Amino acid sequence: MDPSQERALVGRLRAGERDAFDEVYEWLRDRVLRFLVRLSNRRDLADDLAQEVWLRLARSAPQLAPDTRLTAWLFTVARNLYVSHWRARRVAEQLAGDLLPPAPPAPSPFDDAAHSQTSARVERALAALPDAYREIVLLCAVEGLAPREAADILGIKPEAARQRLARARAMIEATIDPARRYAGGDPS
């Protein structure tokens, strides 16, 4: 969607038009969801967080700036909601103290659904990345945002975003069989 179309859409959202909301929802709902699924590694949590993202958009519609970039706005809210959830969970776990045994590492929610062996390995490699690296890969490589936009969303400098992305890429590449890597095509 080009910037002038997006501006018009934001204007209609600000006016409270339901059709405008539906257009944005159709356009970006799956992107927001897949970002959250891979960020949290949990489908159920991602569904709930994604719903809250969209309700926040509806609540904030009259206050949106006319030049709001909806993709960046939605990914920022999605990430903030995930971080808040994660912090609340960490506090709850600390309060529980030693009563609970340490949780085993969560498997990727795509383990059963992956369409090939390589795909399953890629999903696992992505799920195993530390949050800071996973989110930059998701925003830049998967969602196609520029490092500068991703940096704004993450609250870091563009150069830091680029470095993180390069490191994350190296981490994923290191876990994938070189013969099956993208450079030579995927034989699977």
Next chain:
Amino acid sequence: MTTRDPRDPTDPGGPAADGDDDAAADFATWLRSELTPVTTTPLRAADVRQRAHAELRRAATPPAVRARRHVLRLAETSTALAAGVSYVLWTINELWRR
């Protein structure tokens, strides 16, 4: 890599310092092709739309109108409560007189 200007060397979100833009683009294409698609279920989508439409209506209502509605609801509740209390008092009084 949508809004980056590859011609602008001063853009920190622009061309890569180590010149690995092509590798990054190849990596992104490959990664996207390997990832399992994620879609919102129709039931969840319908639910979100319905709730969001209600929120949009609410958000579009001016605060003064919302406040007036709230006061009217309170007044209705108070009137109903007063009527209920009067009825109970009247009933007690009637029972007392028998």
